[in-house]
Amino acid sequence: MSLHLQPVRVATRSEDGDGQLVFxxxxxxxxxxxxxDQHGADVGLWFLEAGFGLxxxxxxxxxxxxxxxxxWIEGHLSSKRGSA
Known part of the structure; x- marks a missing residue:
C-alpha cells in the first residue's frame, strides 16, 4: 500500500484549517x-476529521x-483488509 498526502485548507467549525488529504x-x-490553539494542550496535534471506507x-x-x-492509517487499513 502506498500513502500520498496532499495539503489542503479545511473549513471546520473551529479555527482549524491546516489539513492533509490522505490517499x-x-x-x-x-x-x-x-x-x-483553541484546543489547549492538544494544539499542533493531528486529528482524523473524516475517514472513508476502512x-x-x-x-x-x-x-x-x-x-x-x-x-495508524496504514495499520488500520492492513488489519481491516486482512480480516475481510
Missing part, C-alpha cells in the same frame, strides 16, 4: 486536520505528527 493507492481514505471509525486517536497518523 491510499489512489483512493481518498482520510482527511487530517492540525488542531489550533478508515471510518467512531473515535480515532490524536496523532503527534503526520508520520504517526500515516502509521
Amino acid at each position: 491510499a493507492d489512489g483512493f481518498l481514505v482520510a482527511v487530517l486536520v492540525r488542531l489550533s 478508515t471510518s471509525v467512531a473515535r480515532a486517536p490524536l496523532f503527534l505528527d503526520l508520520d504517526a497518523a500515516q502509521d
Whole structure:
C-alpha cells in the first residue's frame, strides 16, 4: 500500500484549517486536520476529521505528527483488509 498526502485548507467549525488529504493507492481514505490553539494542550496535534471506507471509525486517536497518523492509517487499513 502506498500513502500520498496532499495539503489542503479545511473549513471546520473551529479555527482549524491546516489539513492533509490522505490517499491510499489512489483512493481518498482520510482527511487530517492540525488542531489550533483553541484546543489547549492538544494544539499542533493531528486529528482524523473524516475517514472513508476502512478508515471510518467512531473515535480515532490524536496523532503527534503526520508520520504517526500515516502509521495508524496504514495499520488500520492492513488489519481491516486482512480480516475481510
